[in-house]
Amino acid sequence: xxxxxxxxxxxxxxxxxxxxxxxxxxxxxxxxxxxxxxxxxxxxxxxxxxxxxxxxxxxxxxxxxxxxxxxxxxxxxxxxxxxx
Ligand code: HEM
Numbered sequence: 001x002x003x004x005x006x007x008x009x010x011x012x013x014x015x016x017x018x019x020x021x022x023x024x025x026x027x028x029x030x031x032x033x034x035x036x037x038x039x040x041x042x043x044x045x046x047x048x049x050x051x052x053x054x055x056x057x058x059x060x061x062x063x064x065x066x067x068x069x070x071x072x073x074x075x076x077x078x079x080x081x082x083x084x
Contacts, residue, residue: 002076028074
């Protein structure tokens with residue numbers, strides 16, 4: 001099972017310096033080492049750091065992109081938490 005990461009932890013990692021975490025479909029990806037080679041540009045990725053970027057991701061990519069990069073970029077999955 002992959003590492004469980006809380007929504008707060010994701011939120012705190014919103015810059016390349018601190019670690020650029022993004023959520024796609026409940027999985028957490030660490031993008032800081034990838035921003036400079038992202039074909040869609042660094043800026044757009046930095047803007048979604050610390051956030052759920054599922055909607056933006058599926059707008060521009062398909063499943064094969066995730067398959068290709070998940071081994072390198074995926075660091076865990078979003079922890080299920082009780083909602084108040
Ligand atoms: C795991 C995360 C991501 C990976 C591995 C990734 C990878 C890639 C790759 C390989 C391409 C080249 C086109 C392709 O092969 O489909 C691309 C293009 C692009 N990506 Fe990403 N990307 C990620 C997340 C995102 C996110 C979150 C956004 C938006 C906020 C984004 C926006 C774009 C845009 C705008 C393009 C250019 C599309 C075009 O020129 O038609 N990407 N990305």
